[in-house]
Amino acid sequence: xxxVTCAVFAALMGGSVLSADSAEDWEKMRRIVPRSYVCxxxxxxxxxxxxxxxxxxxxxxxxxxxxxxxxSAKPIPRFRTRMKMSWDDEYLYIGARMVEPHVWGxxxxxDSVIFHDNDFEVFIDPDGDNHQYYExxxxxxxxxxxxxxxxxxxxxxxxxxxxxxxxxxxxxxVAGTLNDPSDRDAFxxxxxxxxxxxxxxTERPAVAPQPGDRWRFNFxxxxxxxxxxxxxxxxxxxxxxxxxxxSPQGIIDMHRPERWGYVEFAELESPVxxxxxxxxxxxxxxxxxxxxxxxxxxxxxxxxxxxxxxxxLSAADFGNFSNPAKIVPTNSGYIALLETRERRxxxxxxxxxxxxxxxxxRSRREMVE
Numbered sequence: 055x056x057x058v059t060c061a062v063f064a065a066l067m068g069g070s071v072l073s074a075d076s077a078e079d080w081e082k083m084r085r086i087v088p089r090s091y092v093c094x095x096x097x098x099x100x101x102x103x104x105x106x107x108x109x110x111x112x113x114x115x116x117x118x119x120x121x122x123x124x125x126s127a128k129p130i131p132r133f134r135t136r137m138k139m140s141w142d143d144e145y146l147y148i149g150a151r152m153v154e155p156h157v158w159g160x161x162x163x164x165d166s167v168i169f170h171d172n173d174f175e176v177f178i179d180p181d182g183d184n185h186q187y188y189e190x191x192x193x194x195x196x197x198x199x200x201x202x203x204x205x206x207x208x209x210x211x212x213x214x215x216x217x218x219x220x221x222x223x224x225x226x227x228v229a230g231t232l233n234d235p236s237d238r239d240a241f242x243x244x245x246x247x248x249x250x251x252x253x254x255x256t257e258r259p260a261v262a263p264q265p266g267d268r269w270r271f272n273f274x275x276x277x278x279x280x281x282x283x284x285x286x287x288x289x290x291x292x293x294x295x296x297x298x299x300x301s302p303q304g305i306i307d308m309h310r311p312e313r314w315g316y317v318e319f320a321e322l323e324s325p326v327x328x329x330x331x332x333x334x335x336x337x338x339x340x341x342x343x344x345x346x347x348x349x350x351x352x353x354x355x356x357x358x359x360x361x362x363x364x365x366x367l368s369a370a371d372f373g374n375f376s377n378p379a380k381i382v383p384t385n386s387g388y389i390a391l392l393e394t395r396e397r398r399x400x401x402x403x404x405x406x407x408x409x410x411x412x413x414x415x416r417s418r419r420e421m422v423e
Contacts, residue, residue, distance in 0.1 A: 076208075076349035083304035084339055086125050089315040090331065091117055091271075093139040094323040096147065100140065104227030104245045106149040114138045115323060120275060123297040123306055131298040135275045141319060143262045145223075145247040150174050152275055157228050157239045158287040159194035165215060168192065168199040169276045169295070174244050177308060178253070179270040180263075184311045184410045186256040187270075190219065194242050196226045202255050206309045209409045217255065223247040235282040263319040268331070272314040273300040312342045312412070333402060334414060337394050340372055341406040344379060344390040348408065358388045358408060376401070 098110040120135035122128035137150040152174065159171045168191040169175070179187040189201040202217035224246045230239025254260035263269070277296040278289045297306060301315030316331055347365035352358055359365050360383050369378035372392065379392040387408030394402050406412040 076346045076353075079305050079307075079310075080342065080346035082124075083310065083313050084343070086302050086304045086313065088313060088335065089118060089301040091139065091315065091317050092323060093141055093146075093317050093319050095265075095319075095321050096140040096142045100145075100147050100247070102147075102223040102225050102245050102247050104225035104243055106138070106151065106227075106243055106245060110140060111138065111149060113323065114140050117273075117300055120273070120298040120300055121302050123274070123299045123303050123308070125302040125304055131275075131277075131296065133277065135298055137273050137300060139317065141262065143250075145249055147245070147247050148176060148273075149243065149245045150273065150275075151241055151243040153241045155238045155240075156235065156280065156287065157194050157230055157242045158233050158235075158280070159197070161193055161197050162195055164197065165199050166197060168197060171195075171276075172278055173276045175274040175276065175308070176246070177272045177274070177311070177314060179311045179314060180253060180256050181258045182268065182270045182311075182412075182414070184412050187311055188217075188253060188255075190222075190246070190248070192224055192226070192244055192246070194226055194228065194232060196224055198222070198224060203309070205409060205411070206311065208309070211309075219248060219252040221249040221252065233287065235285060235287060265319055265321050268316055268318045270311055270314040271300075271317045272303075272308065274298070274308055312338065312410070333394055336374060337392060337402055337404045337414065338412060340375065340379065340392055341390055341404050341412055342410075343367070343371075344381070344392075345406050345408075345410055345412075348388065348390075352408075358383070360388070 094114060096110045097113055098108065100108050100110050116136040116138050120131060122131060133153040135150065135152045137148065140147040161168060161171050171193040173191050173193045175189065175191045177187060177189050185205045187203050189203065191199045200217055200219050202214040203211050205211035224244070226242060226244050228239065228242045231237055250262045251260050275298045277298060279293055280287045281290050303310055303313045344365065347367065348358055351365055360381055362368060362379060362381065372379050375392055375394045377393060379390055382389045382391060390406050392404050400416060403415040404412065
């Protein structure tokens with residue numbers, strides 16, 4: 055059972071989700087720097103037809119080429135995948151192009167388990183708190199599956215399969231012939247317009263972002279190796295799928311929002327790099343280190359640690375920050391607190407709970423003792 059989105063299926067079917075050691079997972083994940091992208095406002099109207107050939111799209115840059123979900127240590131994906139994004143006051147626009155010599159699809163019912171076909175997937179965490187995030191998947195037949203997650207599966211989250219996206223527009227374009235093994239295709243592309251009003255399940259208001267707002271996103275392409283039997287495409291039995299993503303996770307699990315990429319909304323296209331958000335990234339990673347160590351500690355000792363040294367950490371591990379991290383016990387678990395200073399952005403205060411919910415607060419006031 056794949057952890058990428060098969061956890062969704064397991065949750066829906068009432069099954070269990072496999073879980074590796076949390077600290078061990080995190081050591082693999084934290085080696086990878088999340089990717090970043092500037093989402094520029096659309097300069098003209100976008101028609102959702104799957105072709106991505108409007109003037110507005112031509113002025114928007116493509117993302118980096120997708121990599122294996124575990125990162126560059128794994129083989130380069132067989133087929134090239136890229137995405138691009140834009141926005142206006144009503145919609146978030148997402149497009150993707152996937153090189154594919156054989157475009158096929160089988161699922162036609164809305165809210166089917168779409169990753170059983172080759173698909174394209176979108177993950178959105180508007181306030182970047184690791185909780186209350188959205189997922190949408192679609193295949194080459196333009197069949198969709200929309201989900202809302204109150205929290206990740208590893209923290210006891212259960213998928214809300216009943217969440218829908220009123221006003222959603224999607225389309226697929228196939229450069230070739232769909233479900234025809236007798237020829238070779240060039241690519242298939244997807245396009246979607248997601249209304250801001252649909253994203254109403256978070257604490258953030260369901261309205262268009264402001265320029266400078268920063269959300270967490272990731273994108274995934276599921277690709278199955280196939281064979282042709284009696285003139286039809288069939289997945290090769292007992293062979294697992296490939297998972298190619300925009301921002302690698304480090305492990306085979308898309309439901310780790312702490313490792314998704316950063317997307318900043320802007321009026322105009324502009325270059326962007328990880329260095330621009332380094333302070334926030336370092337703060338988040340330090341807090342998530344405490345969270346994952348706590349999960350390992352709790353599994354062994356059946357209680358949460360109240361001091362850093364119990365987790366094998368010390369003040370020296372947080373030398374780049376203004377003050378050492380603190381662990382404050384609560385009735386439900388704990389809150390870990392940490393702060394750092396950015397030269398131009400002032401004081402960044404962060405906190406993470408035992409269920410991975412993480413908040414970043416920008417303030418020039420000192421952390422309350």
